[in-house]
Amino acid sequence: xxxxxxxxxxxxxxxxxxxxxxxxxxxxxxxxxxxxxxxxxxxxxxxxxxxxxxxxxxxxxxxxxxxxxxxxxxxxxxxxxxxxxxxxxxxxxxxxxxxxxxxxxxxxxxxxxxxxxxxxxx
Numbered sequence: 001x002x003x004x005x006x007x008x009x010x011x012x013x014x015x016x017x018x019x020x021x022x023x024x025x026x027x028x029x030x031x032x033x034x035x036x037x038x039x040x041x042x043x044x045x046x047x048x049x050x051x052x053x054x055x056x057x058x059x060x061x062x063x064x065x066x067x068x069x070x071x072x073x074x075x076x077x078x079x080x081x082x083x084x085x086x087x088x089x090x091x092x093x094x095x096x097x098x099x100x101x102x103x104x105x106x107x108x109x110x111x112x113x114x115x116x117x118x119x120x121x122x
Contacts, residue, residue, distance in 0.1 A: 013042070016101070018033055019062040020043060020059065022046070023060065029051075031083075039086060040086040040087050041087075043059075044082060045083050051075065053078075057074070057085065069094045070090070071094060072087070072089040073087055073088060
């Protein structure tokens with residue numbers, strides 16, 4: 001019997017609302033952020049959607065006017081009007097911001113440490 005992908009997830013996803021932009025080459029799509037984790041994010045598919053699945057994307061999550069989380073991501077799935085991305089690269093500054101955001105939302109520092117350990121193993 002095969003496992004459902006959500007059952008295999010090692011990273012807690014947190015629902016978070018922030019102005020988010022998906023970027024690929026000259027295209028910039030404002031998107032609605034559904035949730036994010038240390039490993040990636042899920043957004044609503046923008047209209048019109050002209051993204052090339054074969055090329056990486058960048059995503060900017062604007063936490064405030066002067067604080068962003070930026071990561072390079074790869075599209076992993078497109079289902080029911082949603083796009084799922086896995087993080088391929090993130091700067092130390094952005095990962096620290098993301099870590100603090102997830103720690104605040106999880107409310108459990110031990111859980112965050114487990115997730116960071118799983119991220120390092122991946």
